[in-house]
Amino acid sequence: MSSHERFTPQVIAAKSVERAVLVGIDRGRGWGVSESLAELTRLAETAGAEVVATLTQKMGAPDSRTFIGKGKLEEVAETARELGAALVVFDDELSPSQQANIENAVPETKIADRTGLILDIFALHATSREGKLQVELAQMEYLLPRLRGLWRHLDRFMGGGVMTRGPGESQLETDRRLARKRIGELKRELKHVAGERELQRKARARSGVFRVSLVGYTNAGKSTTLNALTDAGVLVADKLFATLDATTRTLELPDGRTVTLTDTVGFIHKLPHSLVEAFKSTLDEVRESDLLVHVVDGSHAQAFDQIAAVQEVLGDIGAADRPALVVFNKADEMDQDMRFQLLSRFPHAVVCSALTGEGLGELRDRVAAEAARQAITLTILVPYDRGDIVALAHGHAHIVSEEHVAEGTRLVVRAGVQAAGRLEPYAEHRRAQ
Ligand SMILES: Nc1nc2c(ncn2[C@@H]2O[C@H](COP(=O)(O)OP(=O)(O)OP(=O)(O)O)[C@@H](O)[C@H]2O)c(=O)[nH]1
Numbered sequence: 501m502s503s504h505e506r507f508t509p510q511v512i513a514a515k516s517v518e519r520a521v522l523v524g525i526d527r528g529r530g531w532g533v534s535e536s537l538a539e540l541t542r543l544a545e546t547a548g549a550e551v552v553a554t555l556t557q558k559m560g561a562p563d564s565r566t567f568i569g570k571g572k573l574e575e576v577a578e579t580a581r582e583l584g585a586a587l588v589v590f591d592d593e594l595s596p597s598q599q600a601n602i603e604n605a606v607p608e609t610k611i612a613d614r615t616g617l618i619l620d621i622f623a624l625h626a627t628s629r630e631g632k633l634q635v636e637l638a639q640m641e642y643l644l645p646r647l648r649g650l651w652r653h654l655d656r657f658m659g660g661g662v663m664t665r666g667p668g669e670s671q672l673e674t675d676r677r678l679a680r681k682r683i684g685e686l687k688r689e690l691k692h693v694a695g696e697r698e699l700q701r702k703a704r705a706r707s708g709v710f711r712v713s714l715v716g717y718t719n720a721g722k723s724t725t726l727n728a729l730t731d732a733g734v735l736v737a738d739k740l741f742a743t744l745d746a747t748t749r750t751l752e753l754p755d756g757r758t759v760t761l762t763d764t765v766g767f768i769h770k771l772p773h774s775l776v777e778a779f780k781s782t783l784d785e786v787r788e789s790d791l792l793v794h795v796v797d798g799s800h801a802q803a804f805d806q807i808a809a810v811q812e813v814l815g816d817i818g819a820a821d822r823p824a825l826v827v828f829n830k831a832d833e834m835d836q837d838m839r840f841q842l843l844s845r846f847p848h849a850v851v852c853s854a855l856t857g858e859g860l861g862e863l864r865d866r867v868a869a870e871a872a873r874q875a876i877t878l879t880i881l882v883p884y885d886r887g888d889i890v891a892l893a894h895g896h897a898h899i900v901s902e903e904h905v906a907e908g909t910r911l912v913v914r915a916g917v918q919a920a921g922r923l924e925p926y927a928e929h930r931r932a933q
């Protein structure tokens with residue numbers, strides 16, 4: 501095996517603390533640059549780096565060649581040199597060519613971006629086999645188009661020039677081929693590993709039990725909420741992306757009804773697309789949930805921005821249409837004014853503290869009310885010429901089972917009052933849970 505037969509993803513943060521300079525652009529809209537850089541600081545610290553400076557530049561859109569302007573880039577190089585920073589992190593995903601150009605302009609320094617940092621944290625925090633495979637897949641997808649950048653780096657190290665170009669290019673081809681091969685292997689392995697969880701998920705779907713998923717921004721308190729409601733014993737930590745695996749527990753509600761409650765990976769502003777793709781099967785549970793409990797850190801100054809970021813990811817994964825209940829957590833850290841502001845924007849939200857238990861009774865009641873509202877189970881028999889009714893059931897009800905019989909399609913569905921009313925004419929049985 502040649503020394504390049506194995507391709508290992510680059511690890512941004514080394515074991516020892518690395519000094520880092522952060523760079524962001526102020527677009528004058530959307531998230532404020534200082535808030536975004538404060539979050540990037542937390543990400544950098546979580547990955548094991550120490551932030552020694554942050555630099556910003558005002559511009560409507562990033563420069564297509566170097567992300568920030570040339571002058572600013574020189575300032576970044578100068579700052580990194582003066583402060584002995586080995587790492588410069590940009591607050592947006594850099595294109596492969598931007599990355600290569602910046603590497604040329606800021607020599608002797610590792611150049612990373614928000615995406616690379618998030619991927620690095622995921623790699624540090626992944627514990628299950630599936631989680632590790634998902635993260636490696638996301639890393640490889642991210643690295644594949646950037647392999648050229650790594651090679652340019654090496655070429656320069658070797659002195660560059662005519663003699664190094666040939667072998668460099670062919671080595672690049674080899675690396676690309678190996679990376680693609682690994683991506684294929686990872687996808688196959690993931691399919692295999694996800695099999696068991698898939699089976700459980702499908703069994704839950706068939707059982708018709710009402711399924712609730714906790715979704716929300718990282719560090720909002722999803723795992724703490726699951727633990728408080730079900731004694732699940734899931735890891736809780738004051739760090740970003742503490743838990744990556746999905747955990748499902750049974751939750752008994754005050755009215756005697758039983759539902760399942762799933763805690764899943766947290767979201768973030770500018771969540772890398774490769775991660776969303778790689779975590780697709782973990783996020784299937786969210787997409788298929790009957791109810792999303794959107795946990796928000798109500799004590800955070802960016803609570804509303806974080807809600808918008810979560811809604812964006814929910815849209816990306818095809819879960820935007822799921823019924824959602826907004827929960828403002830960390831009530832123990834809120835003052836009266838904050839509560840008022842949160843509730844005036846989201847009047848139907850629940851305010852609670854998973855830490856002190858305040859408001860958890862109301863949360864249980866509200867979940868029970870949602871489950872009751874959506875809980876009419878119908879067995880319908882739809883003639884084959886009424887494909888529109890089958891489509892209606894798929895679009896607006898939960899399909900418990902579906903079979904094709906001589907007279908048509910027989911479906912067992914669970915639906916809310918409205919959809920149930922429209923499907924009722926085809927009912928064989930009707931049952932309210
Ligand atoms: N003060 C206060 N802190 C809380 C509350 N709920 C959770 N926390 C803290 O917030 C931090 C994050 O909690 P987690 O439950 O790990 O958050 P998460 O949403 O699961 O985060 P990720 O798994 O990283 O996406 C921990 O330090 C918790 O102790 C609360 O109601 N009040």
Ligand SMILES: [Mg+2]
Nearest residue numbers: 722723742743
């Ligand atoms: Mg968690």
